Amino acid sequence: MDNFIAHILVVDDDDGIRSLVKKYLNENNFLISTANSAEDAAEKIKIVKFDLIILDIMMPGKNGLEFIQENKKKIDTPIILLTAKGEANERVVGLEIGADDYLPKPFEPKELILRIQNIISKTKKNDLKRVIEFKNIKIDLNKNLIIKNDLEYKINNTEKIILEKMINNPGKTFTREDIGLQIDSDKERSIDVIITRLRKKIEIDPKNPKFLQTIRGSGYVLWIE
Template sequence: MGRILVVDDEPSVGEILRLYLEREGFEVTVVYDGEAAVEAVKRHSFDLVLLDLMLPKKDGWTVCREIRSFSTIPIIMLTARGEEVDRILGLELGADDYVPKPFSPREVVARVKAVLRRGKPQDTAKHQVVRLGPLVIDHEARKVLVQGTPISTTPKEFELLYFLALHPNRVFSREKLLEEVWGYDFLGDTRTVDTHIKRLREKLEAAGAPPLIKTVWGYGYKLELEEP
């Protein structure tokens, strides 16, 4: 089903996650510090990283930032329950999801499956190139171009932008975007959407795009194209 890298400094947690993931058919590698995590992603091909925040040598935020500098591999962070600032910072650094500790191993497996499922084309309708003004999105190639210049996006940023681009000028609530992009089994709050929208705007506008993603106050967001 896929190769998963588990990063946790508690051997018992790593082995429990390995057991549950391997039962579901995943191939699992476990490492116990941040430096080993970054090196593992550089040297090997993984489909997803389960990343604890509190790690020796390099903490989870540093690991996420370094991985994002060279890879768009999906990252699920394991955070302390109630630490909202940890979750928000992780999402701002490019994490795709988070699971608060203490967690159910079955919930972690469900999150892994959901993130991997959302990162793959679901039907032939998604094997298309969307062109909107200066923006070109190739779903099959997983590429985003702004005026011909490629920009790097995380898997969730890509899916969020692609979904909005498929429905230009249509307003979606944060809850609807969570449902469509993260799936019914995502248990996060609507600030997750806000964080990803913020990062997308920064990347698009840094590449020379006009402000395309508009906020509809009190409701949600839309990708707005001006009439020619």
């Protein structure tokens, strides 16, 4: 009974809906937490890492869209929006600013489950790599180590956060802003410097980076293969 599929945060100001959804999802093996406002939710996601957030758009105080705008980049938890029926405009905005899916009210509980499973399966299938190896380099995020030519280099927390993101999105270009959000810094110069340091550890020839490359005008990419 304690073997849950996923931990979901349900954000809705309506007590009825919250408890209804909670009850139904509980019966279907999801672990549910709830929040009754965007502010409440913002607090909770600081503490717990959820697998999914179900978010009502219309709420007193901050609404769902505002919540997404403020938090989506920092967290990468998928979000399903609950929209009032017919509110096509809100759905558009929601998807544009980063919701992963939406569900127009009223919805069948069964549909909610389908949508949830769809999203969870997407995000769970690439479970995160912690140890990778390529060429003569081994990166071990569990031990905070990079091993290059049998030499061990320690990586600190910042470096680890960046590497973790990049390793799990090889080939994806990260802007300095992207990286900054992860490590909670808005100093672009600092990010340059951190990249330089990383290169010293990860690259065979740090002056001619093969793996951690610059995309001029855009940011940085990690190539592994």
